[in-house]
Amino acid sequence: MRVEVTFFNIVRYYAGMPGMEVELSDAITLGELLQEVGRRVGDKLPVWMWDSQNQAFHRGILMFVNNEQVRDLAHPLHDGSQVSLSVSLSGG
Amino acid sequence: MMDGFGERGQEKLKQAKVFIAGAGGLGSSISIYLAVAGVGQIRIVDRDVVELSNLNRQILHWDKDIARGKAESAGEKLQQMNSDIKIEVIAEDITEDNILKLVGDCQLIVDAMDNFPTRYLLNKAALKRNIPLFHGSVYGLDGMASTIIPGETACLRCMFPEPPPSATFPVVGVTPGIIGCIQATEVIKHIVGIGELLRNRLLVWDGLSTKFRELTVKKDPHCQDCGSR
Numbered sequence: 001m002r003v004e005v006t007f008f009n010i011v012r013y014y015a016g017m018p019g020m021e022v023e024l025s026d027a028i029t030l031g032e033l034l035q036e037v038g039r040r041v042g043d044k045l046p047v048w049m050w051d052s053q054n055q056a057f058h059r060g061i062l063m064f065v066n067n068e069q070v071r072d073l074a075h076p077l078h079d080g081s082q083v084s085l086s087v088s089l090s091g092g
Numbered sequence: 093m094m095d096g097f098g099e100r101g102q103e104k105l106k107q108a109k110v111f112i113a114g115a116g117g118l119g120s121s122i123s124i125y126l127a128v129a130g131v132g133q134i135r136i137v138d139r140d141v142v143e144l145s146n147l148n149r150q151i152l153h154w155d156k157d158i159a160r161g162k163a164e165s166a167g168e169k170l171q172q173m174n175s176d177i178k179i180e181v182i183a184e185d186i187t188e189d190n191i192l193k194l195v196g197d198c199q200l201i202v203d204a205m206d207n208f209p210t211r212y213l214l215n216k217a218a219l220k221r222n223i224p225l226f227h228g229s230v231y232g233l234d235g236m237a238s239t240i241i242p243g244e245t246a247c248l249r250c251m252f253p254e255p256p257p258s259a260t261f262p263v264v265g266v267t268p269g270i271i272g273c274i275q276a277t278e279v280i281k282h283i284v285g286i287g288e289l290l291r292n293r294l295l296v297w298d299g300l301s302t303k304f305r306e307l308t309v310k311k312d313p314h315c316q317d318c319g320s321r
Contacts, residue, residue, distance in 0.1 A: 008234070008296055008298070008305075009231055009232070009234035009236075009296075009298075010231055010234075010256070013232065018301075048256070048257045058254070059253060059254050060252075060253070060255070062251075062252070064307050064308075067305070067306065067307050067308060068307070068308040068310070069246075069251070069294075069307065069308060069309045069310050071312065084307065086296070086307075087256050088208065088229065088236075088251075088252035088254070088255060088256050089229035089230055089231040089235065089236055089256065089261075090207055090208060090229065090231070090255070090256050090258070090259075090261055091117070091206055091229060091230040091231050091261045091263050091267075091268075092114050092116050092117060092118045092119070092203075092204050092205050092206035092228070092229060092230065092268065
């Protein structure tokens, strides 16, 4: 199955790309997808986004599946799922 | 003539009293459009002084205003734009102790701040007073906006449970102009009672690609600010 990942705003700036497509042989959860995303771009992300020791995104990362906010890392993904990652912005 | 607006809508704007937290980039565009729209009373709070580096985006403040208080500078310009409305300026920090007093009897809060600790204070005040909060934030060429209706929609903490780290941030001047205009549009629609607000909708502006995206946000039943509401 194939999942499309979009990076918004500061995540995109650090990752150096607007997103990626992830090809998977099996159905996975959002948490498992995020681990795969972290493996690919985690070394480019600041420590407040990606915790390389625990191989996990921090709680401040906003997760959306098919444009809907999701908080549960066990959320199942399907072929064609669109995952978006963002952070809150401070500037005013 | 627009359906639902007209003289009655204009009268509603005249009777409205709004609280704008921040007279920076967002606060400039928001307050200008609310003032010229005829919002009757605008209270704007900012304790900072104008710096040269602000002038690319904080369009209420001009070269001659450098080192002057932003609240005073904003109040002077807004009053010149519309002498028929009441502008109140307050040069104070917004704190947990004074926020409810600052908001006073304003019927809504506009978030034009530049830091999350104060944004969370605005969120709590909106929940406590049961009044809407109009959120906007920017970074570089990117921005976000959403409208929070206490008891009905996700609150700011539901959307953003953790703040980004405190740091200086780049802002291209047009970005707060775009997001501030969206916030002002939401405020005007709310006051007049027309259209669809950004309820449970996070509007994401990607200035690099010139694209808007709309994301659905959800109330968090475990939210530390609104979970029991």
